Every structure is written in structure tokens, then in C-alpha cells.
Amino acid sequence: MDMIQPDARQLPRKKARRSTLAKDRYGYLFIAPFFVVFLIFGLYPIISTFQLSLQKWDGLMPAFSIGLKNYVRILSDQVFYLSLWNTVRIWLGNAIPQFGVALLLVAVFTFSRVRGKNFYRAVFYLPNLITATSVGLLFNLLLDGDSSPINQLLTALNVSGAPISFFQSKALTSGLVSFVQWWMWFGYTTVIILAGTTTVDKSMYEAAMVDGASKSQTFWRITLPLIKPTLVYLAITSFIGGMQLFDVPLTLTNNLGDPGKAVLTVSMYLYNQGFKNFNYGYSATISCVLFLLIAGMSGFAYKAMRSKDGMYKL
Amino acid sequence: MKHHSFRLSALSIRLMLIFLALLCAVPFLVVFINSSHSSLDIIQKFNLLPGDSIADNYKTMQSLVDIWRGFFNSIVISVPYTLLTGYFGAMIAYGFAKFNFRSKNALYAIVLASMMIPSQLSIIGFYRLCLNLHMTNSYLPFIIPGIANATTVFFLRGIIEQSISDSMIEAPRIEGCSEFGIFNRIVLPCIMPGVATMCIFNFVASWNAYMGPLIILQRKELYTMPVMISMIKGLYVTNYGAMYLAIAISVIPIMIVFAFFSRYIIDGLTTGSEK
Numbered sequence: 241m242d243m244i245q246p247d248a249r250q251l252p253r254k255k256a257r258r259s260t261l262a263k264d265r266y267g268y269l270f271i272a273p274f275f276v277v278f279l280i281f282g283l284y285p286i287i288s289t290f291q292l293s294l295q296k297w298d299g300l301m302p303a304f305s306i307g308l309k310n311y312v313r314i315l316s317d318q319v320f321y322l323s324l325w326n327t328v329r330i331w332l333g334n335a336i337p338q339f340g341v342a343l344l345l346v347a348v349f350t351f352s353r354v355r356g357k358n359f360y361r362a363v364f365y366l367p368n369l370i371t372a373t374s375v376g377l378l379f380n381l382l383l384d385g386d387s388s389p390i391n392q393l394l395t396a397l398n399v400s401g402a403p404i405s406f407f408q409s410k411a412l413t414s415g416l417v418s419f420v421q422w423w424m425w426f427g428y429t430t431v432i433i434l435a436g437t438t439t440v441d442k443s444m445y446e447a448a449m450v451d452g453a454s455k456s457q458t459f460w461r462i463t464l465p466l467i468k469p470t471l472v473y474l475a476i477t478s479f480i481g482g483m484q485l486f487d488v489p490l491t492l493t494n495n496l497g498d499p500g501k502a503v504l505t506v507s508m509y510l511y512n513q514g515f516k517n518f519n520y521g522y523s524a525t526i527s528c529v530l531f532l533l534i535a536g537m538s539g540f541a542y543k544a545m546r547s548k549d550g551m552y553k554l
Numbered sequence: 555m556k557h558h559s560f561r562l563s564a565l566s567i568r569l570m571l572i573f574l575a576l577l578c579a580v581p582f583l584v585v586f587i588n589s590s591h592s593s594l595d596i597i598q599k600f601n602l603l604p605g606d607s608i609a610d611n612y613k614t615m616q617s618l619v620d621i622w623r624g625f626f627n628s629i630v631i632s633v634p635y636t637l638l639t640g641y642f643g644a645m646i647a648y649g650f651a652k653f654n655f656r657s658k659n660a661l662y663a664i665v666l667a668s669m670m671i672p673s674q675l676s677i678i679g680f681y682r683l684c685l686n687l688h689m690t691n692s693y694l695p696f697i698i699p700g701i702a703n704a705t706t707v708f709f710l711r712g713i714i715e716q717s718i719s720d721s722m723i724e725a726p727r728i729e730g731c732s733e734f735g736i737f738n739r740i741v742l743p744c745i746m747p748g749v750a751t752m753c754i755f756n757f758v759a760s761w762n763a764y765m766g767p768l769i770i771l772q773r774k775e776l777y778t779m780p781v782m783i784s785m786i787k788g789l790y791v792t793n794y795g796a797m798y799l800a801i802a803i804s805v806i807p808i809m810i811v812f813a814f815f816s817r818y819i820i821d822g823l824t825t826g827s828e829k
Contacts, residue, residue, distance in 0.1 A: 263653070267653025267655040268649075268655055273642050275661070278668055282673075285680040285683055286676045348567050363579060366809075371761065371762040371783065373764050377787060378801050387597035423578070480672055484672050487764045491783070507674060511765070520678055527675040530675055534672055
């Protein structure tokens, strides 16, 4: 008996395994479309961009190799450094208040009984869905000029200095781009963090309350550490998106990032170099350098967070 | 210091929420209200009520740019793109969820990695590809990539693993149903709610895409809505009423989608991020 039983069990199992193995080859068929399209429209453009970063190409004549000349040029390109600083500054100017307000809202929604939570969530999230070019133009119309709606409001309220020429000042223009970005994204950040808090076990709050922890202690000591993976994910994706900022500063200003290139972002600069000056090679170099910066920074942030806690997977 | 409390009174919480809600809503209200006022009205006073110049604004708007053309063009791109993301996203997710083949994990890692690639940074290579394929002034470069939408694959793989049991696939297989038949007739209908959620997001993303169409489409009659909107400031100059009306028209489809599906959209956002 003991000798037969394992054999008897093995036989049908082997057969079943063979038949699923035969079907398993269909898996390749199902996933093939992804890889075909990704190779052509995803990977090829990346390789081609890298290749072009070593070439000179005006879009008409054939491209020819110029070695590392583009990279040497970018190292001493003041406009590139300016655009990089603009991009980082605009991102910091919206990411910090974005996370601040989102965390405040999360604390409010978690610890106080607010009526209409779903309504607020929906209203805060709405700006995120709207076309960024429409948002940029909308705020341009609201702000630009002495008789813009905002200036009429400020004048009516007797604000000193009104009407304000918003787009004459570098600092104001940069701040406004950050504001519009904040306006578009704080609701999204709130919704995602709120989703992260729903995974926190309610009994942990009760245990903390029983032990006499205040609401703020509970928030800082329990909620925040538990939603850290969500925060890291949001910070990294926000950084990747922020570094590619293009639509809003373009349409909020005069398409050039003026005054004085105050809101010229890296993406705008690479667009101008490519599609206005027809330096496609140099434009590709800007892409590659920005790509390396983004990959390096995100990898660094991810590693730092991971090694510190050793338990987060994104 | 760190622990100073949030003991905000109920009133101040309420005020803050209302203030933020107004901040989100008022810009849209101003757009809708001003789109019915003459440009002179708009620069002379802050309008609180709708006006009566919407027909004139419409005439001015259409005399300079055909907004409906942009609207139509955007739909011609966004609808097929969205359908491709839904159908192929489900199919690819099914391949990863329910089949065991060699180097599956390595291949899936490529899918995940492609999610993190900042696509805007390979735009020059994308442009060159489109030149080589003679696809400038074509919508195909914006539609076909819908087949390889990594986020959709990632999201739907989770749903398939949760909601489709192996026996649901084995039974029709024994009955002699083809593998694609199983996917089309059993798997796809079962995960339709998840597919629909992803489709809403993909539609919005495609509708809002700007840099790609700006670069690839050179003929004016092919411009999509966002490209048109970004150009009207230079065209309409001081025709403010017409500009507000154009923005309103560009915003309305998304508003309608959101009004009907907001619960759905936010739930989708929420489950997507819990994974």
C-alpha cells in the first residue's frame, strides 16, 4: 500500500501539470502585444533619444555624430542650470504646501466627524482632472492685467498695491506657477493619503486612546509611521512629475517662461531647443541629463527610505 | 514642540474646508459666468451673475478657431486609445495573472519599470520615430501606445488574481473553449468594473495630453483641444468672453464625466493606491 499510494497520486498530477504547461504557452501570446508596442513606442524612443544626444541633428539633414560635445556644452550652459533651479524651486514651492495641507486634511477627516467628507474629497480632487493647458490659461485670464477679475477684487477690497502686475515680477510669477500646481494636486494627494490611512487598523487608534494618547500624539506616532510607504510613493511620483513640468508655466505665462525666464522649466527649455531652435541633438542631451537626475534622485530616496526601515515595498 | 495639537474648533475646521472648496470651485464659476459676458463687461467689473453675450462670444470664438474641430479631434484620439487600454490591458494582465511561463517575473519587472519611466523625456526620440514611420500629422502615435499601458496592466492583474478563480478558467477549458474565448467570454465580463475604472482615468489622461500632440501634429486642422487652448491667447488677444467660453467648452466634458462618476473615480484611485 505504502509503495503504491505515492505512485497513484503522482500519475494524475503529472498529467495535469503537462496539460497546464501546454496552455501556459498561451501566456506569451496574451502578453506579447505589450512588448511589441513597448519596444516600438516606449523603448525605441528612449534609445533613439540617447543616440541623438551624441549627435547633431536639425531635423532636415542627416544626423551626424559629434561625440560628447553636447554634454560638454550642457555643463557650462547657464540657461540649463537656471531652468533646473526653476523646476526644482517650483516643485518645492508646491510639494511642501501640498503635503502639508493634505496631511492636515487627513488629520481632520480621521479624527473629527466632518459631514460631507465625500463631497469635499470630490471637490478637492476636481482640479486634478482638468486639462493643464486650460488651467494655465484660466489663471492667466484671472490674474493678468490691471482689469483682471482678481485685480478688480483686490481693488474693491482696497488691498494696498492693487492692481498688481503679477506677471512682471519674477518671484510672483514663480510663486503663482507653484500655486497653480498646488491647486491642481493637493486634492489628489489628500485622496491617496486618505486611502493609505484606511488600511490602518482601527483598533490601534482605540488602543492608543485607551492608553491616554492625545489625538495629535496618535496622528504623529501611529498614523504617520504607518502611512509612510504611501508618502514615499507620493513624494517620488510627485518629484518625477514635477521635474517634467511643462503645460502650466507655458500657458500661464507667454509661452516663454518670462519675465526673465523665471519659470522656464527644463522641459520647456528642451522643447525650445528642439522644436524652436531645431537643435534636436542638444535637446536630447537635456532629456538624458534630466533623466539621469530623476533616476538618481528617485533611486536614492527609495533606497534611503528602504534601508531605514527595511520593510517597505512599493 | 512637534506635538502642538490640532485641537482646532469644529468651526475653524468647517471654515477651512469651505475655504478650500471655494478655492477649487470659484475659478470654474468665474469661467462659466464670464463666458456669457461681453469682453467689455469682463474688464469693467467682477461679474457675479451670468450675462447675455454668450451667442456673441460664440460667434467671435468660432470666427477665429473652430473649437468643435479640436473637440472632435480629441475624441477621435481619446476614444480608441481608451478602448485599447481597456481591452489589451485586461488581456495582458490576464496573461500575467493566470499563466506560468518562463521568465514571467523578469518580463513583469519590465512592465513595472516602464511605469516609472518619465515618458516626456524621450519625446525627441518619439518625434524621430514618427518621422521615420511617416506618422507626423497622424493620430496613430497617440492611439497605438494604448496597447502598452503599464498602469492598467498592473491594476487589472491585481483584480484578476483576486476575483477570477482557477476553476473558472479550468471548467470552460475542459469543455473545449479556446484560450481567447475564455478571456473574451469569461474573464473580461467578470472584471468589467475594474476595466471601466481604468478606462475613465485613461480617457482623462489622453484627453489632457499636450506635449505629444503639440510636437507631432503640424497641420492646424488636426490640433487637439489642449493644443488649441494653448494657442488661443495669441489669437483672441482681448476677446476675453470668447476665451472664457473656449475654456468652458474644454472643461465641460471632464466635468460631466466627473459629475456622474466621481464616486467611481475616487474609489478607483483609492483601490489602485492600496495595492
